[in-house]
Amino acid sequence: MLASDLPYDILTNIAEYLSCDDSRECSYSCKAWLTPFRKYGWKSVFINSKSYFEHICSQSSSKTDFSLKANRYFVRSLDIGYHIKVNNEQLHTLQQQFQNIKHFTVTNGVFDSSSFGNTTDWRSWRYLETLEMTAPAMKSIVQFNNVFESLSHLESLSNLSLNGYHNGDVVCTWEDIDRIHEYLPKLRKLELNMDFSPMNINALAKIKESTKPAINITQINFHITRTTALWLFYFTCKYPNIEYFSWGDGFKSDEQYENWELIMPMFFSLDTMFPRLVDIFLNASGSNARSSYSNFWKLINRFKAPLKNVCYSTNWELDTIAEPENTLTECLQACSPTMVTLYYGNNTRPQSVNKAPIEFTMCPRLVDLCLEFFGSRLKLDNILDNCPVLKKLVLKCKLLFLSREATKNSAVPHGLESIVLTRIKTTTTVFSYLSLRCKDLNSMRLKFIKVRGLVSPTTGSLCIDMPFTHFKLLRIVHSTFSLHKHQYDQTNVDDKEHHFSYSPQLINLLTIQYTAPPENHDSPDDVSTETPSEQSVSQLWFHFYLDLSQRIPGSKSQLLTPEEVNYAQMHFESFKERNRILRGSSDQRPGNYCWHPKRSWKNDLVHGRVLLNCRGLDEYHIKGVRTKGCYSESDVSY
Structure with a gap:
């Protein structure tokens, strides 16, 4: 055939x-x-050229756009991009040529005020289901009404995304949003990014009595310049069935929030508040944002909203008195029984230096956790104890350590599978504890972290002992390893940041040693019973050297050749006799970035090596050296 x-x-x-x-x-x-x-x-058409867009709208019969015009009846999705400005005549041409479209997007383009005038024909798009657009800056109430009147012809619309300029003279009121839903009864998703009008507290009673709930709406996304309890009250009354709520705040520090004490009784008079809410995204900024969102979490806690996925990002001003740890505690108190995923990011520099470590509360269903605190300290064992089903952990904080009670639960197994540590100071004991307790761990990424530990005077090795861990993927980028210059019990000082304050003695050799178990053994318990002679031991040797090719000099790694490995092994076999690591002075100075040139790797032997001992290693990416097929550093997002 x-x-x-x-x-x-x-x-x-x-x-x-x-x-x-x-x-x-x-x-x-x-x-x-x-x-x-x-x-x-021809189901979907994306116009990404201003000249091509103007060519289509000019009714040209040239061969360039003949195919598009001949097949315009098949077009269901039309996307105008790359900041293409759409005027009145051009929009009318599109409406006449593409009358069967169901999705129209011009989010990267710009309508002018005439696009919503009498010459356009929005009725021709009465079957439109999705509209994503940027409205013009509205300088008069007439222009504002024209935009809303145009929406009244789109009776089939189920998804509306309206971005507006924040420099217009006309702002959106709660009555305007009511009008949108009156025009668009089939609307299920609404996204508004525009100026919202200040609301008077006297309007609350009217909202409660006269606002008709938009029961079809399941997802709202509002980025407003005034995050107020009054608007929150309106959202509560208007959208009882929402499952997704995104609330962005661009509030300015010199403006005043209303008194929550006067408004709380109105919330308490309601029977429910977002009873179906599952996903929430909050982006808080401004000097008073903490007080506003603190009360929000109190309401969520009171009405027991069944939140599962929480994304809470704060970017407060430097003079903010509030502590991000407090808002995290309030969030956990409100959501911990039902929460499955949590992202909490805070970009505020701490006001106090010696803050108490964050204490996590029990989250029995939490599977995915990401915490980003610039100035906070976290206890790894506290997180694992209170998140028993956690699978993925992403941390960015000032210090990660183990509490004095960590050994009590070290034998309690945990199912953590993946961990990402960024811009953290920690010690080798944290990794040993992680391997001992989390035997399912198979992925670890270390980025911009500083690891300290003791170097054995007899072997010259700073040991990171993870014997129960088989890495499917190990990534180490922009990270450093260094030795403690003072003898002490690490379990008593992991939470003391002053041990990271002195100039470090970097260790620029890394040995990854892993044991491949016999084929008839599958579990970690079986592997641990084998003697070293019965296991196949493999080693990879890396050297971190000074890389001047980057805009900001840093370190990269090279994989040592078999001959170089033999030389290094002979050095460390007799390390005790030639040991100068504790007696000799370091030749590393801040001026040379603490790394030697690539060719001078032997000069780093005297400072010892990092010995990472693990059960197995499938793929790795160590400062630029990676296994074939391992994705690059730029491919990773979290």
């Missing part, structure tokens, strides 16, 4: 899984392929 003889249904199924560009190419192959492939080939 020839390709041209394939049944229509099969060709249609093939076209459904192809990109629009590929489907269009197939439609030109033969006459039999034209109909099934062009239906999907």
Whole structure:
């Protein structure tokens, strides 16, 4: 059977899984392929060139846009991008040519005020389901009303995203939002990014009595310049069935918040508050944001909203008195019984230096946790004890350590599988504890962290002992390892930051040693019973050297050759006799960034090595050296 003889249904199924560009190419192959492939080939059109956009709207009959005009009836999604300005006549042309579209996006472009005038024909898009646009800066109430009147013709709309300029003279009131829902009864998702009008406390009673709930709405996304309890009260009354709530705050520090004590009784008079809310995203800024969101968490706690996924980002001003640890505690008190994922990020520099470590509370369902605190201290054992089903942990803080009670639960297994540590100071004991307790751990990323430990005077090794851990992926980027210059019991000083204050003696050799278990052993318990002679021991040797090719000089790694490894092994086998690490003075100075050139790797032998002992290693990325197929540093996001 020839390709041209394939049944229509099969060709249609093939076209459904192809990109629009590929489907269009197939439609030109033969006459039999034209109909099934062009239906999907012209389903979505993205206009990313200003000249091409103007060419289409000029009614040109040139060959350049003939195909688009000939197939415009198949277009269901039209996206205008790259800051293309759409005037009145151009919009009218689009409305006449593409009358069957269901999705129209011009988020990166700009309408001017005439786009909502009498010459446009919004009725021709009465079947439109999704509209994402940037409205013009509205300088008069007439322009504002024209925008809303245009929406009244889109009765099939279910998804509206309206971005507005924040320099207009007209602002949005709660009555305007009521009008949107009156025009668009099928609306399920609403996103507004514009200036909202200040609200008077006397309006609350009217809102409670007259506002008709938009019961079809399940997702709202508001970025407003005034985060007030009054607007929150309106959202509560208007959207009883929302499952997703995104609330961005651009509040300025010189403005005043209303008195929450006067408004709380109105909230308490309600029967429920967001009874179906599952996902919430809060972005708090301004000097008073803490007091506002603190009361928000109190309301969530009172009405027991079933939150599962919480993303809470704060960017307070430097003179903010509030402590981010307090708002985290309030969030946990409100959401801990039901929460599955939590991201809490705070970019505020701490007011106090010697702050108490954050105490986590019990979160029985938490699976994914990301905490970003610039100036806080965290106890790893406290997090594991209170998050028994945690699988992924991402931390960015000032200091990560173990409490004095960590040994009490060290034998209690934990199912953590992945950990990411960024810009953290810690010690080697943390990793040993992690391996002992979390035997399912298989992925670890260390970025911009500082690890301290004791170097053995007999072996020259700073040991990071993780014998129960088989890494499917290990990533170490922009991180340093250094020795403690004073003898002490690490379990008693892990939480003392002053041990990181003196100039470090960096260790620039890393040995990863892993044991491959016999094939008939699968569990970590089985592996631990084998003697070293029965296991295959593998080693990888890395040297961290000074890299001057970057804009800011830093360190990269090179994998030592077998000959270089033999030389290094001979050095450390007789390290005790030639030991100068504690007696000799360091030749490393801040002026040379504490790294030697690449060719001078032997000069770093005298300072010892980091010995990372683990059960297994599949893929790695160590400061630029990686296994084949391992994704690059820029591919990682969290």
